[in-house]
Amino acid sequence: MEALLTALAETPPAAYLRGARWGYAAVNASHILGIALLIGAVVQMNLRLLGWHGKALDSAALIRVLRPCAMAGLILAVLTGLLLFSIQPADYLALSVFQAKLALIALGTAAALWGSRRTPPAHPRAHALVSLACWIAALICGRMIAFAA
Template identity: 50%
Template sequence: MEEWTAALAATDLAQYLRHGRWSYAAVNALHILGIGLLVGAVAALDLRLLGAWRAIPLVHLSRPLVPVAGAGLALAMATGLALFAVRAPDYAAMPLFAAKLALIAAGTLSAIGHHLRNGRLLDRASPAALRLAGATSLLCWAGALSLGRLLAFSGD
């Protein structure tokens, strides 16, 4: 793992982000945009799954929010990998980073599983399955977001 992270940190992309005047800031801003799209869409959908806004049919919220969350996740993952490359050995050694990745994986796999079982718009799910999906998702994404922010205050 150490060899892989050292090699990643030595790539041209990592060097460019590490030494470019605006490059790191631009990628970081795109990462924050991706997180905002992901967590904003997920939080609204999860609250509906947990019982908020029952007067609004689930399909009316899930139709726009599921693709927004997916786009946010894709953007956050792509930019997150680029940001990771800048300090790959340091981040890989942090337990907080491993926990963050575990929560991202759990949130992603949980969402994929619920959508595969219950339809892209979750229209075939029971109320109990919807509550489970909403609670799991909120915990995973709020936890990943929190750990990501804590990373800025840990280490050196």
């Protein structure tokens, strides 16, 4: 594992980002944009499932519009997150808050996949609460990395 992490840290993109202030800033800003797209869409979809938007908004139509936004945000956040991770992979992996973030992202993604099945979850409100909790906690853990490193 250590050899893999070292090899990742020595890749050209990782070396570039360690030395390029504006390159790092652009990747970091793109990561934040991905997170904003993801969390913004996820929160709105789950609030609708919880009934907070009332009956005025059709759940299926809202989800049809927001799901691609959430997926694009997740893809952007994961790709840019991998680039940011490559700068100091061993250091990040040693942080418990980073490990928690990865676990929460996996749970949030699993919840999204579970909720997007043709058969809706048996308990949509519970599903929405779990999804909200996972993504918001992942966001908080991600922010805490700056203070734990």
